[in-house]
């Protein structure tokens with residue numbers, strides 16, 4: 014399958030989270046990447062991006078995942094205490110780390126405990142396993158997934174990874190400092206002929222000389238490495254907190270000019286090693302043609318421009334839901350609308366302790382839209398009939414649109430009103446027919462007037 018191996022960026026910054034007006038596009042969370050390889054979930058680093066990743070999985074009954082840590086500096090582990098699946102008794106999290114002094118289990122228990130954090134790690138409900146290894150080892154995660162590792166040049170050490178699955182490969186090389194001359198041979202060997210190389214580009218040639226010995230690299234060194242190792246797509250990552258959206262956008266263009274297909278990592282971006290230019294896109298990527306088209310076909314986005322849809326997509330998440338799991342339950346608090354991108358769902362309501370199916374929905378349908386009008390709790394439950402994914406559009410994203418473009422914002426709400434009005438007419442008809450039938454049944458003497 015073309016889309017069973019991909020990565021999604023949840024945090025792309027180094028050093029320190031940096032939310033703010035200058036980081037809206039590329040994101041302010043620290044290192045965290047979700048990798049899916051068939052049924053397996055791998056997570057590269059547990060920086061603050063792990064928190065929104067956990068939220069995206071909230072509809073699940075626990076998860077099983079391998080968390081591969083580059084190292085345990087704060088920016089790579091800070092998300093763990095805030096990872097919702099870590100509090101689910103059916104979750105199993107395997108945490109891997111290379112050459113961790115004293116062992117990763119001890120380090121993580123020391124990190125997650127009072128007075129730094131109120132819940133000690135051993136009281137978090139998930140099952141944790143800790144796996145130490147030496148950089149250079151090959152890790153056995155699953156028979157069909159090959160994970161190789163390499164030592165990186167970073168204070169206190171760090172590990173780089175290469176994940177091979179079904180003939181395709183993703184490499185994760187952060188945090189590391191390139192050598193004075195040439196390139197790191199061990200890293201070049203690891204990333205040779207890889208499809209995607211995510212690389213530490215905290216600095217550039219201009220600001221690097223002031224930071225020699227800090228353990229980070231530049232995008233220029235990343236390009237040279239990929240050139241040398243014949244790797245296909247360079248994705249620069251671990252952006253310095255002070256790097257603004259405007260600077261990164263310029264860099265994005267420069268990279269594409271220097272080595273076509275190369276790009277700057279951005280929160281929400283999804284890359285698939287099989288796509289010709291690796292840009293298989295998701296809600297976070299403004300250039301997601303497939304998603305734009307899907308949204309444009311929906312009544313609520315009638316008359317909405319490409320730009321505005323891209324703006325909304327960049328502020329939306331993708332929620333996945335396994336067959337049998339619920340997107341939400343009747344009575345849950347509500348503030349989002351969902352556009353079903355994949356799979357089918359059923360809409361269920363409870364009555365006298367029985368659950369009744371009201372309807373089913375398929376790809377392209379949307380549900381939960383009343384939440385954007387009245388903010389009342391969910392009036393029905395939505396359960397996946399097969400493995401599903403949906404774009405989650407929040408009231409807060411629409412609020413941002415209000416500030417940017419009140420005309421387009423109004424258009425969306427007019428469309429919503431029209432859709433609700435259409436449904437109300439349907440309900441009116443049904444109610445009328447039901448009432449007549451009941452009356453006929455009761456006295457059999459109603460006369461048309």
Ligand SMILES: [Zn+2]
Nearest residue numbers: 027028088188
């Ligand atoms: Zn870092």
Ligand SMILES: [Zn+2]
Nearest residue numbers: 084086167188
């Ligand atoms: Zn570090």
